[in-house]
Amino acid sequence: MSAALDDPDLAEAIRMLRDSAAGIAPREGDRRRIRALRFQSPGFDPAIWRQMGELGWIGLRLPEEQGGAGLGMQAFCALAEELGAALAPEPLVAGALSARVLAAAGAVAPLGRLLAGEALILTAWQERANSLDAPGAADAPRLFLPMADGAEAFILPQRATGGFDLYLQPAQGASLVLEPTQDGGSYGTLRAGNGQHVGSVSAAVLEEALDEAVLATAATLLGVADQAFALTLDYLRTRQQFGKPIGSFQALQHRAAELKVQLALTRASVEAAAVLCDRLGAPAAARRGAIARAKARAADTALLVTRQAVQLHGGIGYTDEADIGLYLRRAMVLANQFGSAALHRRRFATAQPEAES
Template sequence: MSAAETDDRAESIRMIRDSAAAVAPRGGDLKRVRDLRWQDPGFDAGLFRQMGEMGWIGLRVPEALGGAGLGVAEMCGLAEELGAGLVPEPLIPCALSAQLLAACGGKGRLPALLAGDAVVLTAWQERADTLEVPGSPDAPRRFLPMAAGADVFLLPLREGGRLALYELPAERCAPAVERTQDGGNLGTLQPNLQDATKLADDVGTALADALDEAALVTAAYLLGGMERAFAMTLDYLKTRQQFGKIIGTFQALQHRAADVRMQVALTRASIDSAAAALDAGAAGDARRAAVSRAKARAAEASLRVTRECIQLHGGIGYTDDYDAGLYLRKAMVLANQYGSASLHRRRFMAASPEVEE
C-alpha cells in the first residue's frame, strides 16, 4: 500500500470514528445506557435506524448491494467508539447478518436491515463457547444477543453436507429471553421450519468468515470499553485525595495503573494487526490465528482492566451508581461472545503449529 493509500485509509477510519460521536460522544454521560437497562428490547429502535441511515449496519456489505463496502479496520474503529460509550444496540450481530444476506445476493430482508428498519439476528449457536455451526434442524439456537427486539431470524441448516440459510419471521417463533449482567438480554430460539423461507443452499464459508469478523469487531468493542474505563480511573486518581494527598501520587497505585495501560496497548496492537491482516486478504490458518490472538487478548484483558479500574476507584467503584462498574458488567457479557479467551487460545495454537505450548 502506497503512502497516499495509507493516508486515505487513515482518514477513512478517522471519519468513521468521528461519525460515532453522534451516538456515543467521547466523555459523554451514560444516562441513556442506564435508562435502557433491564427494559425490553434493551436498545433504542430509533437509534438503530439512525445507525442504518449512517451506513454502519452495511459497512462491510458491497456497494452494489447497498452497503458502504469498507474494510475491517473501519468496522473495528467504529466498534471501539461504540464500546467506549457502551452502546447497547445490536450492531455487531446485525452486521454479521447483513454479510450473510449479501452472500445470498441481497435476498431476504437485507434492504430493511441496512436501513435499520429491521433487526435481523443469525441463530447459529447451539452450545456455549464455540464457533462451530452444526446446523441441526431441531436443536434450540442459543445466546442470541438482544433477541427481545428481533424482527427476523436467519437460520443456518445442514443439508446434504452443506449449510443452507433460511429466514424466519420473529412473530412465528418468539424466543425465550433471559437478562444479562449488563441489563441486556439473550434469547433461545426453537426453530420453526414450517414458517421459514429458504434463501441459499450453501453459506458455510460466508458464515465462517462473518463469525471471524464478528469476533474481531467484538474485541474492538471491548477495547473501547476498557480504554474508557481506564481514562475514567486516571481522572479519579488525579482528583481523589486521601491523607491530604492526591492518591495518584501513591507509587503503588501508579504501578497498577501502568500495568493497566500496558494491557490496553497490547490489546490495541493485536486488534490493529488482525484487522490489517484481514483487509490484506489473509485466509485459512493465518486468518484464524490473527482473529483468535486478538479476541483472546481482548476477552482476558477487558475483564482484568475493568476489575482493576474498580479496585483503583475503591469502594465507590463497586456501587451501581458509579459508571466504572458498567464497563465491568459489559465485559462480563461480551468476553465470551463469539468465543472465550480459552477457546481462541486453543484455536490460535491449532492454526499456528510452529508456536510451542
C-alpha cells in the same frame, strides 16, 4: 487505528467514522441513556439502530453493489471500539454478521430492511455454549441471541450439501425464551420453527462472517477497557487522600502502568488482525490465528482492566450508581461472546502449525 495511516483515504474514513460515532454514542457521555435502557425491552434504542443504518454502519463491510460502504475490518474495528467505549447497547456486530450472510445468499428484501436500520435480523447459528461451530441441525435450539427481544426475524442456517440453507423465521410467533444479562441486555434462545427459505451460503462464507464478528467483538472489548481506564485515571487525578491526589501514590501508579501495558498489547493485537483481514491473499490459517489471539487478549484485558478499575475507585466503585461498574458488567458479557478466551487460545494454537506449513 495506526495501521490505517499507511493509506490516507482509509485513515480519513476511519477518522470520520470515529467522529460520527461520537455524535450518536460519545465516549464522554453521561451514560444516562445506557442506564435508562438497562433491563428494559428491547434493551436498545430502535431510533439509534435506524441511525446506524442510515449512516451505513450495518453494511460497512459489504461492497457498494450490495448496498454497503465497501470498507474493511480496520474501519469496522475502529467503529466497534468507539461503540464499546460508549457502552452502546445496539447489537451492531450481530447485525453486521446477518448482513454478510444475507448478502452472500442474495436475500435482497430482508437485507434491505436490515441495512436501512428498519429491522434487526439476527443469525441464529449457535447451538452450544463456548463454540464457533455451526452444526446447522434443523431441530436444535439456537442460543445466545443478543437483544433478541428487539429482532424482527431470525436467520436459521441449516446444514445442506456444500454449506447451509438459510431460513428466515419471523419473530412474531417464534418460540423465544429471554434471559437477562449482567449489563442490562438479554440473550434469547430460539426453538427452530417453520421459516421461509431465502437462499444458501457456503460453509466458508459463514466461517468468515463469524471470524469477522469475533474480531469486531475484540475491538468492542478494547473500547470498553480503554474508556474504563480513562475514567479511572481521571479519578486517580482528582480523588484526594492525605492532602494529595491518590494517583500520586506509587503503588497505584504501578497498577495503572501495568493496565496501560496490557491495553497497548491488546490494541496491537486487534490492529494486526484487522490489517491481516484486509490484506488480499492472506493465508486463512494466519488470519484465523490472528483473530483468535486478538479475541483472547481482548477478553482477558477487558476483565482485568474493568475489575482493577472498580477496585481503584474504592468503595464507591462497587455501587450501582458508579458508572465504572457499567464497564465491568459489559466486559463480563462480551468476554464470552463469540467464544471465550480459553476457546480462542486453543484456536490460536491449532492455527499456528497450519500457518507455518
